[in-house]
Amino acid sequence: MAHDPNCIFCKIINGEIPSAKVFENEDVFAFLDISQNTKGHTLVIPKDHQQDIFSLKSETAAKLFSVVPQIAQGIKDTFNPIGMNLLNNNGEFAGQTVFHYHIHILPRYGKGDGFG
Ligand code: 5GP
Ligand code: ZN
Numbered sequence: 001m002a003h004d005p006n007c008i009f010c011k012i013i014n015g016e017i018p019s020a021k022v023f024e025n026e027d028v029f030a031f032l033d034i035s036q037n038t039k040g041h042t043l044v045i046p047k048d049h050q051q052d053i054f055s056l057k058s059e060t061a062a063k064l065f066s067v068v069p070q071i072a073q074g075i076k077d078t079f080n081p082i083g084m085n086l087l088n089n090n091g092e093f094a095g096q097t098v099f100h101y102h103i104h105i106l107p108r109y110g111k112g113d114g115f116g
Contacts, residue, residue, distance in 0.1 A: 002049040009045050009100035023071045027063040030071050033104065038114045040079035042105040044071055051099045052090040064103070072105055081107030085115070 004010050011017040012031060019031035022042050033041040044067075046060045072084060087104040089095040106115055 001047055004049045004100070007049055007100050008098055009043075009102065010049050013045070013047050022074070023067065025067065027060070028067050030105075038081075038106050038108060040075050040081065040105075040107040042071065042075055044068055044103045044105065045100060050101050052096065052101055053088065054090065056101050060101075064101075068103065068105075075105055075107055079107050081109055083108040 003014075008017060012019045013029050021029070021031050023030035023044075027047055028044065029047055030042055030044040033043050035041065044064065046056075046064050048057075048060055050056050050060060068086070072086070075081075076084065085104070085106040085108060087106065088102070089097075089104075108115065
């Protein structure tokens, strides 16, 4: 399992930086995004440190995406949004600021909900 000691998300996985955990299994970790762009804004990450979609191994992607629907369902049940965006930024120009692959789950509540 690759670990980058300078990576914020690797530090969140090992508990060095505290986070509000939403889900965890052997390969995947999910936690509330500190920005809370919308209520319940969550990040889903592989425990294995991989930078972006271009370096993400297909095996890691499979493990990650296999639990995304259940995480999304849990967020839906908890926050009762009317919709949900799933997003992934790759590269600085595309808005990536943390270079450990992650999927944003953004619950949507209607116009003026803080996103879009
Ligand atoms: P990106 O811009 O790379 O797609 O998304 C990175 C996300 O990580 C941002 O939405 C940012 O708010 C979130 N983030 C950065 N540092 C921390 C942190 O220390 N804790 C948590 N929970 N989220 C963070
Ligand atoms: Zn990392």
